[in-house]
Amino acid sequence: MIRIFPSLRFTSLLSAAKPLCSVACSSSPVREPPQRASFAEAKSAPASNSLSITPKSPLFLRTPSHATPLSEVWKWHDWAKDLASSVEVSSSNSEYSLDSAILLRELKWLIEDSIVDDQLVIHKREIANDSESVKLRASLEELYDLWRQRIEKRRPFQYVVGCEHWRDLVLCVEEGVLIPRPETELIVDMVEELVTRDDWFKNGVWADLGTGSGAIAIGVAKVLGGRGRVIATDLSPVAIAVAGNNVQRYSLQGMIEVREGSWFEPLKDVEGKLVGLVSNPPYIPSDDIPGLQAEVGRHEPKLALDGGIDGTDSLIQLCHGASRMLKRGGFFAFETNGEKQSKMIVDYMTSDHQNSFSDLKIVSDFAGIGRFVTGFRL
Amino acid sequence: MAIMAVAALFHARFPIFLRRSVPSPSYPSSVTYYRRTVISDGFSTRLRSIIRYSSSDAGGEGGSGNSDAGGVYDSGTVVSEVQSPNYLKFTDEELMKQCRFETFRVSGPGGQHRNKRDSAVRIKHLPTGIVAQAVEDRSQHKNRASALNRLRTLLAIKVRNKVDLAAYSPPPELLQILPPKSTIRTSSGSQIGPNNAKFVPGMQALLDVISASDGSIADSAKVLGLSTGGLSRLILSHDGLRMAVNSMRADKGMKPLK
Numbered sequence: 001m002i003r004i005f006p007s008l009r010f011t012s013l014l015s016a017a018k019p020l021c022s023v024a025c026s027s028s029p030v031r032e033p034p035q036r037a038s039f040a041e042a043k044s045a046p047a048s049n050s051l052s053i054t055p056k057s058p059l060f061l062r063t064p065s066h067a068t069p070l071s072e073v074w075k076w077h078d079w080a081k082d083l084a085s086s087v088e089v090s091s092s093n094s095e096y097s098l099d100s101a102i103l104l105r106e107l108k109w110l111i112e113d114s115i116v117d118d119q120l121v122i123h124k125r126e127i128a129n130d131s132e133s134v135k136l137r138a139s140l141e142e143l144y145d146l147w148r149q150r151i152e153k154r155r156p157f158q159y160v161v162g163c164e165h166w167r168d169l170v171l172c173v174e175e176g177v178l179i180p181r182p183e184t185e186l187i188v189d190m191v192e193e194l195v196t197r198d199d200w201f202k203n204g205v206w207a208d209l210g211t212g213s214g215a216i217a218i219g220v221a222k223v224l225g226g227r228g229r230v231i232a233t234d235l236s237p238v239a240i241a242v243a244g245n246n247v248q249r250y251s252l253q254g255m256i257e258v259r260e261g262s263w264f265e266p267l268k269d270v271e272g273k274l275v276g277l278v279s280n281p282p283y284i285p286s287d288d289i290p291g292l293q294a295e296v297g298r299h300e301p302k303l304a305l306d307g308g309i310d311g312t313d314s315l316i317q318l319c320h321g322a323s324r325m326l327k328r329g330g331f332f333a334f335e336t337n338g339e340k341q342s343k344m345i346v347d348y349m350t351s352d353h354q355n356s357f358s359d360l361k362i363v364s365d366f367a368g369i370g371r372f373v374t375g376f377r378l
Numbered sequence: 379m380a381i382m383a384v385a386a387l388f389h390a391r392f393p394i395f396l397r398r399s400v401p402s403p404s405y406p407s408s409v410t411y412y413r414r415t416v417i418s419d420g421f422s423t424r425l426r427s428i429i430r431y432s433s434s435d436a437g438g439e440g441g442s443g444n445s446d447a448g449g450v451y452d453s454g455t456v457v458s459e460v461q462s463p464n465y466l467k468f469t470d471e472e473l474m475k476q477c478r479f480e481t482f483r484v485s486g487p488g489g490q491h492r493n494k495r496d497s498a499v500r501i502k503h504l505p506t507g508i509v510a511q512a513v514e515d516r517s518q519h520k521n522r523a524s525a526l527n528r529l530r531t532l533l534a535i536k537v538r539n540k541v542d543l544a545a546y547s548p549p550p551e552l553l554q555i556l557p558p559k560s561t562i563r564t565s566s567g568s569q570i571g572p573n574n575a576k577f578v579p580g581m582q583a584l585l586d587v588i589s590a591s592d593g594s595i596a597d598s599a600k601v602l603g604l605s606t607g608g609l610s611r612l613i614l615s616h617d618g619l620r621m622a623v624n625s626m627r628a629d630k631g632m633k634p635l636k
Contacts, residue, residue, distance in 0.1 A: 096486075102496055111517060156493050167514035181490050182518050285491055295493045305490050338487055364520075365489050 016159075024165055053241040058162030060164050064135035071131075073115065076140055080107050087151065098151065101231045106157045108174040110147070113161045114138050126130050143173070147228055154294035171213045171246050176238035178304035180215035183365040186282050188219035189334050190363065190374065191276065195223055199332065204275030206230045209263055209318065210306060214243030214256070221255045228275075230256045230269045236303055263314070264321040267279040267366045280335040281314035283307040311337050315345055323356040326377035337369035402511040403490045420472050465503070466579040470526055477501045477529070499525045534582035535622045546601055548583065548588065555580035555613065561603030564602045572616040584612075585626075593627040595635070612634055 084103035113116045116135040136143070149155040158164040158179045164171050166180045167188060173179050195201045202224050202373050208217035211232035221230045233245075234366035240260045248257045266273075284305045289297060296305070307313050315334060322332045336342045342362040349357050357375045365371035465473060479501055486492060498513035499521040510532055512524035533589035551565055554570045555577050570576045584602075599609040613623050613635055624634040 099494070099496075102494060105514065106495055108514075157495060158493075165520070167517060168519050178490070179493060181492070182487060185518060280490075282490070288491075292491060293493060296491065300493075335489065337489065365488065368490055371489060 031096070035105055038117075044121055045059050046226065050331065053237055055242045056162055057135050058113070058172050060161065060163060060170075062137040063171075064116045064137045066136040067097070067133045068140050069131070069133045070129075072140055073134055073136070075337055076143055077111070079144070082148065083151055090189055092279060092343050098154070101342070105149070107147070108215065109157070110161060113163070115141060117301060154298060156295040156299050166215050167219055169215070169250070170220060170240060171215055171218070172249070173213050174238070175299065176236060176301050177211040177242045178280075178300055179241075180213055181280075183221070183268060183367075183371055184335055186365060187216055187278050187280070187335065188223060190333055191278065191331075192223040192351065194276075195225075200329070201275050202227045204327070204330075205270055205273055206276040206278065207270070208232045208275050209279040209321075210234055210281050210304070210314070211243050211258070212239050214246040214258070217243065217256050217258075218246060218250055218252060218281060220276070220278065221252050222250075224255070226232060226255070228255070230357070231259060231267060232256055232260045233263070235260070235262045236301065238301075240303075246289075256281065256310075257327075260314075263342070264319055264325060267325060271325055273327060273329055275330045277318075277322055277326055277330065277332040278334070281318060281357040282321040283311045283315060283335070283337040283341060285309065285311040307337070310344075311341055312344060314331050316348065317342070323353050323377065328339070330377040331374070332377070333372055335372055336370075339352065340352055340372050342370040349373075349375065405554065436595070452561045457517035464539070464579075464582075465505075465537065466530055466582055473503075473526065474501075476501050476505055477623070501529060503523050503529055503533065506533065506537060508536055525583070530575075530578050531581075532576045534555055535585065535618055537582070538589050539586045541580075543587070543590050543601060548587075548602070551576070551579040552587075552602075553580075555584065555612070556604065557608055558603060559608055572619075577616065581616065585619070585622055588623055591627060593623070593630045593632050595623075 027297065051124060081269060084107055085100050087098040087103065109288050114137045116137070136144070141180045146160050149158050151261055154180055159175055162172060162177050164173050167184070167185050171180060191201075191206075206217075206218065206220055206224070206228060208214075208230060211217050211234050214232055217230045217232035221228075224230070232243055234243060237260065240258055247253055247258060282303065282305050284292070284307055286306055286309055289302065289306055289312075291297070292305070307315070311325040315336060318334055320334075324333060334345070336345060339362070346360045346362060349360055356378055358378050359375065362370040363372040363374055380535075393620055448617060465476075479499070495516070496513070497509060500509060500511035501522075504507045510525045510529035512521040512528060515521045515524055544587065548562060553560075553565070554567060556563055557569055570580065588595070588598045589612075593603065595609055595613070596606045599606045602609060604612075614620050620635060627634060
């Protein structure tokens, strides 16, 4: 079954003309109701009279207002450990099934994010007095619920805690926004390598298309070191809200502008002016979507994953745009599904856009898969 | 186990693009690019392989608090060199140049297809063969930093420098980890504790002294201007240090410190 996220359902009713500011200005750390409520029917969404989407507050940023006896927390911890240890590895595809060792690590991170004195819970059990209490950032009831969601519903860990650690950043994420992948960190590394060698790239305008959580845009803005600008676009209003929030958390509003719209559509004013263009577009072939790992297929937005019949629908659009949008000498880097797709894109760019690009290259990710296509506008 | 460990074979090279403005009468602003390939053991190590492997292969994280001691005794052998360079004085960047990242390839397409929190980093220090890894952190970045810190601890523990006790003059990094009571302490600066990164080079120098004293705590304590009890307490303050001293003593048939 495919889950439709309440937030998406809700936002589809919104006017597309929502001013950007309403998103970017929602800085106050709004205490949200327990996660469970977000899974309830969209009809009852209390914010339906407001036009702005308020990004969810991740666990680690919430106020530790729930004083709870240690003994109760230990009881929860034991229960959660047992549940994690009891998952069975299905022999058919262990790559896509739950793994106890990874779950136990995630449990430790969940505790780090939700309990102020987490050491007391994890390591110091023998010396602590069980009549003591600790401060939690969520009620124990919610923690029971969150861990059940993780294991029984295969809800991605990053949605459970509301954040993902990516490069040296901690990015807020929630349903409706793709969780940034470790492979994608390399795009920022490539940009960093480039700009440290050539100042020309530091001072210009960059664009990150389909920014999602804003990960690449924020990573790039940081390596530009205060000069230059980044425009981050996304079609999804949830992504716009989440990216805007992340940009603000890193105080990069002065460098990154988040614009809502499809691919190059919100970039008409910078046509032919970009020094750099980066994107991790949806690239999974449609036929592969039903077979995805449960955490991905059931919970992450299809909009950010499904790349059409052979997965290259968006990539082809990006190639077209790259020749139009980039300045001479401008750099681009796109993430792809792997070797085969990377070759297709390079072939396409050399045949259909000959004399537009130079130094087309396939760059491998850390697993040795030809993951990125990079090059320069002639 | 569906995971194929394809280790150490990932010699990706990342090209560096250099942009160069070429003065040309017809195209005043024409730009050409040429490619330069940087050998992967060089500066661009960060861009290369970062290994990942299943957590079950990575060994337990151990619930114990001291993760720095993790994996210390994996590869057993103590490197003994006549006079090796002091690797601990190298910057992170310099140390990285001597290291190889090993890649364990996880089967499957990766990228958007996959959401598994098992990113791990493993680095091998080529001159000594010492391997350090980290898997417990939440991002590749942090795992890389943890692995490098761990490598420094391992280098301190495993690489012994020859010391002439008769003409011994303690290096500053050793002095600063000694308790204030030590009579050889020259400055009154505060003592650097075992949780401080600066403890590691001092620990290496301390182990050199204990090694030169054939594991004798009493003899080493004299050299360091400490009481035997004072030195024992210092040794017991760091798990890796204690284990290194005890394995040294075990080799000489001496009882372990507790």
